[in-house]
Every structure is written in structure tokens, then in C-alpha cells.
Amino acid sequence: MDRRLNIVVRTLRLIARSPNIRFSLSSAIVIVLISTALLSVNLIGTSYHYETGDIAQADIRVPRDIEYVNEHETAIERQREAESAPLVFDRDASVLRLKLYIVGELIRNASETIRQYPPAGPDLSFQVNALKARLPKYIQFNDAVLAELLKYNDYNKLKKIMARILIYVYDDPQMGVLDKPYGNPLKINNINATVRTINTPEAVDEISRSLGSILSIEQVKRNINGICSSIAPNLPKGILQGVTNIIGITLEPNLTFNLEETRRRINETRMKVTPVKGKLKKGQTIVREGDTITPDILKNILVYNKQTASINISYIFGIFLVQILFIVIFGYFLIQFNRLFLPDRKSTIIIFTLIVIFMVYAFFISRIETLTIPKLTFALLLPVSYATMIVSILYNRYLSIMVGIFIVFFTTLIGGGYASTSIMAFSAALVGVFVVEDVEKRTDLLRGGLIIGLINVILAYCMALIQEIPVVNIDFVKIMGIALASGIINSILVLGLLPLYENLFGITTKFKLLELSDLNADIFKEMLMTAPGTYNHSMIVSTIAEAACKEIRANHLLARVGANYHDIGKIADAGMYIENRVTDPRAKLFSPKEYARLIISHVIKGVEMAEANGLPDSVIDFIREHHGQTTMTFFYHQSLESADSRGHDGVQKSDFQYLGPKPHCKETAIVMLADSAEAAARSLQNPSYEKLEGLVRKIVYNKLNDGELEFSDLSMTELSLIQDTFLSLLKGIFHTRIEYPEEFDLKKLEKKRIKNNGTD
CATH class of the missing domain: 1.10.3210 (Hypothetical protein af1432)
Structure with missing residues (x-):
């Protein structure tokens, strides 16, 4: 805890010492406030108060798509799912272990009694008393049962038979002994049950059963004769009756209804139910002026009022918190990589003005109600690519990606929250970051704009197919034209405004550097x-x-x-x-x-x-x-x-x-x-x-x-x-070079060679 506190203190001190970081974070907060205000303006509506049978005083139209939860249908669906959740019964494995131990002790003591006191005749009174003396106080049976037990001479076989009966009664998947008849305490019409084993070293397993197959202790006692007879049909009648009496006398419940676990699972099942949603479409007329308010119309009006009332609190507060999260993330990277993200105060001013102008422009475009298929065209009318391209050129891709993320977030919300708007904006922002990576000349920006336009066309076509928008009509052809023109116009904006940033803020871009690298400049000639x-x-x-x-x-x-x-x-x-x-x-x-x-x-x-x-x-x-x-x-x-x-x-x-x-x-x-x-x-x-x-x-x-x-x-x-x-x-x-011979030395060697050849 102290270590984390120290980290926070050091971070705050760093922010306090760095004017650039303070200025950047202050600018980010101002951006958040402006963004929240712009996103909230269109969402503040009028509430209407009517009762069934009233006359509408004005037309009520839905200003945007409103999705709402149909509480009545959702409650019915949840009740249906709750009734299908199985009732939970616990099988206590320790009961079977105890019964097997009791039977083992009973058989062992009977065997030792007969071995120590062999009967001299049919009278076994002495042996019965001796056996009762040997047995623990918690293992006691009447004399007739013990006498029948002492008469049987194959104790190992008898022990196995009784163990089989106990295992069947207590551990068979379709058996078990319930402490009392199930009384349906939750008042749920459900016949599905699940039995799980507890008090066992092994992994807890569950077995699905029908509620009717779970028997109470009274029902098992009534069936014990049949159970013993079916498992040990060849036992002599007397000993079979003795075994039946021993099992019946020692019978106790090993199943209990787990009310809390059942309630928990039912609630969990209820929560998993997807709420049944209704939707009021943008532009839909709920009621016209002069119409009578019916129950269905009143229900839609209440939905409209609820959405309008909650916007001022939950929605605005929600988008504000999301943007604060952006600031926290941005602040972390800013503190860790200050020089990379915001190398100077000028960069903060440029980013601030760029985002604010973008937001204001996007706000006014969002208020145009004559857009053709706004889900597709809205993002194409915004300079998303321009923003990421200009930041990537002026600074670096990392800062450009950060700016792009916020712009996509704002575009998505101001455009109505459509997935297609978000995807189109994200694509434009991301491609804008990387399309300028290998640009060597200013005119190459037009090539990048064409690439962005072609990607916009392909993406718009894909979105139309996904949303089942007709693609063979004049409206969609217009959309294709807007998509292509969007990329080109964004690149032209960059081409035209980039020199303004370079000269106004004194920023050195790669294009400026390429111009300065010309070795034909007068200074290099000199x-x-x-x-x-x-x-x-x-x-x-x-x-x-x-x-x-x-x-x-x-x-x-x-x-x-x-x-x-x-x-x-x-x-x-x-x-x-x-x-x-x-x-x-x-x-x-x-x-x-x-x-x-x-x-x-x-x-x-x-x-x-x-x-x-x-x-x-x-x-x-x-x-x-x-x-x-x-x-x-x-x-x-x-x-x-x-x-x-x-x-x-x-x-x-x-x-x-x-x-x-x-x-x-x-x-x-x-x-x-x-x-x-x-x-x-x-x-x-x-x-x-x-x-x-x-x-x-x-x-x-x-x-x-x-x-x-x-x-x-x-x-x-x-x-x-x-x-x-x-x-x-x-x-x-600076590698070493071989020393070449002088021309004089070469001619001297040539003359010597000619002279030697003439002599030969």
C-alpha cells in the first residue's frame, strides 16, 4: 500500500514540476467538457404527462433510436427460465460410509462370537448375549435379529450382500433417502432436480433426476423388503428377514433439499435471461395531435419520458466518465513518454485546436436530417483521416493513434452510436495514420487519399451487405461517390493546410526535411x-x-x-x-x-x-x-x-x-x-x-x-x-588499399623481360 502511495505522490510531483504536462492535461480536461456538452445537446428532450383517454396536445416524434427493456415480457421469460432450473438436493456421502462401518462391525463381532463360543445346539441365547456385550452401544439390535445373524455361517458373503444393499439404497444414481417429502417451499412448478454429492474427497458430481424419483425415508422403508429380496434372492428366508430388519432399523436420510443453492441457481438463471427489448425508431410518430391516448401509446410515451429523464444523469455522466478514463490513460503515457507524445507546448495547442474544430464540425453535421442512409455516410462527411494524417506527419504515429481513438469515440456517439459509423470512422482514422508513413513528396499525399477513398468504398459496400441495404440503386451509387471523394478531399486538406502548420508553428515535417536535404542549396555549394x-x-x-x-x-x-x-x-x-x-x-x-x-x-x-x-x-x-x-x-x-x-x-x-x-x-x-x-x-x-x-x-x-x-x-x-x-x-x-606500382617501374620490368626473351 505504501509503495503504491509513493508512486502516486511521485506522479503528482512530476505533474506539478512539468508545465508542459500540466498544460496538456488541462487542455484534455477542456476537450472533455466541450465534448460532453456537444454530445448532450441533442439528447435533452421534453417530457409528456398524459393518462389513458387524454387527448394529445401535440405530435410526439422520436428524435433518435431508443431501445428499451420490455419489463412485462422480460418478467414472463425470466419466470419461464426459473421454472426450468433444477431443484438442488445434497447427497451426504458420509452416511453410506457410516452404514458400511456399522455393518462391518456387526459382521466382525458376530464372526468372532461364533468362533469364541461355538453353539452346542439350536439354542443361541448365550451367543446372542455375548454378541450384544461385544457391540458398541450405538450398534444395538433385538435378539431375534442377532440370532438369525449368528445362524449364518458365511459371514464374508453376508457382509458383501449387505454392502451391496446399502450402496444401492444410499449411492445408486436413482436412489437415496430424503429426510422428508418435498414440500415445494419456493412455490415453483418444476419437476427437474439435480443431486450433488457432498462430504466426499472426490470432485463434487451432479446427477439429473426427476423430482418424482426422489423418495422420502418412509417410502424407502416401505420398499426395503423388495430391495433386499431383489439384491439377495438366494438368502435363506430367516437370514433375509434379519438383513431386512438390520437395514430398515439403521435406515436414515442422506438426501436433503438445499433451499439456498436452489434459490441461488434460480436467481442466476433469471439474470442470464436476455431482457426482451423494444425499439422506438428515429422519426417514428408516437401520437399525433388530437389523437386519444391508448394504453399502448401511453406505454411508448412513458418509455420516451424515461429515456429523456435518464439522459441528463446517466448518459451524460457515463460519457463524461469514459472520457475521464481516456485522460487517465493519456496521462499515464504522457508522463511515461512525455517527449514522444507531446514534445513541446506547441503540440498541445495544435492537438487541442484540431480536436475542438473537429468536434464542432461533427456536431453541426450530425444535425443534418437529410443525410442519405446516415449510418454509412455520416463518418464519410467528417475529416477523420485528415486529423490522423496531419498529426502523424507533424509528430508521430503514436500520438496520431491516441488522437484517432478519441475522434472515433466522439464520432460514434455524435452519429447515433451505430456500429457502421464506428467501423467507418475507425478504418478512416487507422488508415490515415499509416498511409503517410512512406510518403516522400507532398504530392504523394494524393496517392494516400486515393487509397483511403478505395478502402472507404469497399468498407461501405461491406456494411451495406451486412445491414441488407440495397446496393443497386442511385442512392448507393451516391454513397460510393462520397466514400471515394472523402479520402481524396482529406488528403487535399492535408496538402493545403500542412504548410500553414509548418510556418505558423515552426514545425519541421518530413517534407521540410526532404527539401532541406537538397545538396544543390547555395550553402552546400559554398x-x-x-x-x-x-x-x-x-x-x-x-x-x-x-x-x-x-x-x-x-x-x-x-x-x-x-x-x-x-x-x-x-x-x-x-x-x-x-x-x-x-x-x-x-x-x-x-x-x-x-x-x-x-x-x-x-x-x-x-x-x-x-x-x-x-x-x-x-x-x-x-x-x-x-x-x-x-x-x-x-x-x-x-x-x-x-x-x-x-x-x-x-x-x-x-x-x-x-x-x-x-x-x-x-x-x-x-x-x-x-x-x-x-x-x-x-x-x-x-x-x-x-x-x-x-x-x-x-x-x-x-x-x-x-x-x-x-x-x-x-x-x-x-x-x-x-x-x-x-x-x-x-x-x-577507411579500409586499407594496395599500393599500385609506378609507371617507370612497369616499363623497366617490361624492358628486362624483352631482353631476357631475346637472349633466349
Whole structure:
């Protein structure tokens, strides 16, 4: 209990500390309130109060389909089922065990008495008294019965016969001894019974019987002579009478009527009965103005009033609780995967406005009464696919699925709760999530819209067949047209409104990234001409970073674009960087500290160039974070050596550190690792697989040990996959090559070969 309380407390503290989570949950609550209000508006009706024989003052029409329970028919059906539920009787297995024990003791003592006191003549008075003395007080019979028993000389046979009789009387499926005649205490006309065995180590079994076959103890006593005679017809008359007397004297009930269990089963049977339902169809006229109120009309009016009165309480409260459950589930995922579901405040605003606009639009569409077959067409008139497509493109499929679930829920309820509406909306939402997964160009969205439209057509046709709606008429042809047009229109909406989201909220979509990845951009042309080494380095980093992101299912396109731009700040001082061959005369004049500060400044210059070129923040983050807060050890080391030789210590490590920040996501962290790995691999002499492997692992370990990856969310498993990917690509890029011979050496060998051939 304490552990669960601690978890709740920690969760509440996390919510209190995170403004983004608080804002998101507050927005979700507002959405729930708006949704509940819109879903409730059409369900508030007028109650009518009439008596039989009154005159209707106005037409009463059913505003929506109303299903209700026909209490009278349901009660009749439940009574019928209750009367078929079997009456429960318990068979006590311990009674038979006791009787078998008594018979065993009686036979054993009789046998021992005869063996100890053999009779000298026909008089057995002494043996009878001796036997009575040996028997326990609870096993006592009259002298005549005991005398007949002592006369029989095959006691083993007699014991088996008596055991067979007892087993038949107490344990035969069609026998048993009821304590008293069944008096029908539940007043149910039922002749079906079930007998279950209790007080047995074995599994409880039940046997179906008719009530008439269950005999009371008086009835069994009257039949005991016949039972004994049928089981042991060859016993001598005297001993048979003795056995009959013993069985009759010891007879006691082993069956009892279980009133509570019978009542429980009857109630259970009643509850299993499906209530008999009636239905008032939408648009049905219950009564017209001026008509007389008949009992049947009054019954329908009472049903109408009951539904109208309960809506304000049960229905509204029910849909409110369902949506609160959505918030709880959404809140759990939001807290656990905050960056995945709602990475920033802008995402909350976008989702909030998208859902609210959708709900308001759906509300007004639901009030149109001229829809052709509304069960099929309602969901097709809503931008369900648009909502999930736009969220999937702007953010990710997981958030899109969450939004889609709520939209399907709202669409189903606002559309009347029809199963076909729910299925059509669910299909549109789900297909909208995944149809944009492999889209590379904006115009490809039209292809996705066509796919959605075709799926809508197929699904509408299937729903029509299921609901037995005629498909060979002009109305259904219109539905097919609406279904196809729905998908295409949704994709056109996405195509038209996507740039608005990108520019208004500054969101970087895959289409924006594809546009930014164009290497024919002026900035890349300038880099190629001014800093070719940096250009080549950026392309290699881009390649290996993209491959690593694909391996761990990160945003590989973002990583590729970010890597392309991460070193654009080096263009301004290209001649100062080793990859471009140092040609700037300042390189020989600068102290280690000055040189380090210039190199560090390429991050700031890169950010300024990115902002001047209108790059989005998600790409600028790669420029800011690709060095994190690492130290330039080469210049720091030079500076320390110089300080030692001069005999004074004025070196500050912070002068040689990048300003950061550290990578805050997987993609920027991977570019940081790729940047370091590529630069270090380029410096290797005769790079071999072993050298590259050690180099990559050392770089990853150092970054991890220095805390550069603490905000990146990279797991150790992902880091292992990244290392393997880096190693695989670097091995191909920096492999050793064979040394080709010079042209002069080839000609020299050819002349020598010709000379040798001439000599031969």
C-alpha cells in the first residue's frame, strides 16, 4: 500500500514540476467538457404527462433510436427460465460410509462370537448375549435379529450382500433417502432436480433426476423388503428377514433439499435471461395531435419520458466518465513518454485546436436530417483521416493513434452510436495514420487519399451487405461517390493546410526535411567550394548517422539533414581547419587558447548562418549540440605544456570547452558520436578493423563517461547497435588499399623481360 502511495505522490510531483504536462492535461480536461456538452445537446428532450383517454396536445416524434427493456415480457421469460432450473438436493456421502462401518462391525463381532463360543445346539441365547456385550452401544439390535445373524455361517458373503444393499439404497444414481417429502417451499412448478454429492474427497458430481424419483425415508422403508429380496434372492428366508430388519432399523436420510443453492441457481438463471427489448425508431410518430391516448401509446410515451429523464444523469455522466478514463490513460503515457507524445507546448495547442474544430464540425453535421442512409455516410462527411494524417506527419504515429481513438469515440456517439459509423470512422482514422508513413513528396499525399477513398468504398459496400441495404440503386451509387471523394478531399486538406502548420508553428515535417536535404542549396555549394574537406566530412557523418538512426528506429531523416548542416560554421574560417588543409596564416600566429576559441566559435557562427538561412530549430539543435560540452584536449594539452615551461599557471579548462548544450535527443547524440568517430578514424595510420573497433568503443565510452549523453535517452542496447553500425560503415570508408606500382617501374620490368626473351 505504501509503495503504491509513493508512486502516486511521485506522479503528482512530476505533474506539478512539468508545465508542459500540466498544460496538456488541462487542455484534455477542456476537450472533455466541450465534448460532453456537444454530445448532450441533442439528447435533452421534453417530457409528456398524459393518462389513458387524454387527448394529445401535440405530435410526439422520436428524435433518435431508443431501445428499451420490455419489463412485462422480460418478467414472463425470466419466470419461464426459473421454472426450468433444477431443484438442488445434497447427497451426504458420509452416511453410506457410516452404514458400511456399522455393518462391518456387526459382521466382525458376530464372526468372532461364533468362533469364541461355538453353539452346542439350536439354542443361541448365550451367543446372542455375548454378541450384544461385544457391540458398541450405538450398534444395538433385538435378539431375534442377532440370532438369525449368528445362524449364518458365511459371514464374508453376508457382509458383501449387505454392502451391496446399502450402496444401492444410499449411492445408486436413482436412489437415496430424503429426510422428508418435498414440500415445494419456493412455490415453483418444476419437476427437474439435480443431486450433488457432498462430504466426499472426490470432485463434487451432479446427477439429473426427476423430482418424482426422489423418495422420502418412509417410502424407502416401505420398499426395503423388495430391495433386499431383489439384491439377495438366494438368502435363506430367516437370514433375509434379519438383513431386512438390520437395514430398515439403521435406515436414515442422506438426501436433503438445499433451499439456498436452489434459490441461488434460480436467481442466476433469471439474470442470464436476455431482457426482451423494444425499439422506438428515429422519426417514428408516437401520437399525433388530437389523437386519444391508448394504453399502448401511453406505454411508448412513458418509455420516451424515461429515456429523456435518464439522459441528463446517466448518459451524460457515463460519457463524461469514459472520457475521464481516456485522460487517465493519456496521462499515464504522457508522463511515461512525455517527449514522444507531446514534445513541446506547441503540440498541445495544435492537438487541442484540431480536436475542438473537429468536434464542432461533427456536431453541426450530425444535425443534418437529410443525410442519405446516415449510418454509412455520416463518418464519410467528417475529416477523420485528415486529423490522423496531419498529426502523424507533424509528430508521430503514436500520438496520431491516441488522437484517432478519441475522434472515433466522439464520432460514434455524435452519429447515433451505430456500429457502421464506428467501423467507418475507425478504418478512416487507422488508415490515415499509416498511409503517410512512406510518403516522400507532398504530392504523394494524393496517392494516400486515393487509397483511403478505395478502402472507404469497399468498407461501405461491406456494411451495406451486412445491414441488407440495397446496393443497386442511385442512392448507393451516391454513397460510393462520397466514400471515394472523402479520402481524396482529406488528403487535399492535408496538402493545403500542412504548410500553414509548418510556418505558423515552426514545425519541421518530413517534407521540410526532404527539401532541406537538397545538396544543390547555395550553402552546400559554398561549403563545397570553400571548405571541401568539411563538406566531405559532413557527408560521411550524415551517412553513418542516418544508418545508426535507422538501426535504433530514430528519426533518420532528421539526423541526415542535421549532420549535413552541423559544421556550416566552418565556412567562414575554412583555412583554419585541418580537414581543409590549414592555409590561413593566422594558424601560425595564434596561441593554443586563441586557436581553440576560434574553433569553438564555429558553433556560434553556424547557428547564426542557420538562422539567416531560415533553418528550423530542430536542425539548428544539431549545430548547437554536436560538440556538447566537450574539451578540446589537443589545444588544452599544448596550453598546459606552454604554461609549465613558462613557470606559471594561468590556464583555465573552461577556455577550451564547447559551450553546449549537451545533446537532448537521440538524433543529436548520434551525430555527436558520428562526428567524433569520423574525425578520429581519419587520423588513423593504416586503419585496420581492430583499430577502428577500439577507436569507436573508446569514443562512445568517453562520451558516456563524461556525461555528454545523459539527456539523450539512449539506452546501452542502442549504444551497442550504434557502435556496430559505425564500425561497419567506417570499415568500408577507411579500409586499407594496395599500393599500385609506378609507371617507370612497369616499363623497366617490361624492358628486362624483352631482353631476357631475346637472349633466349
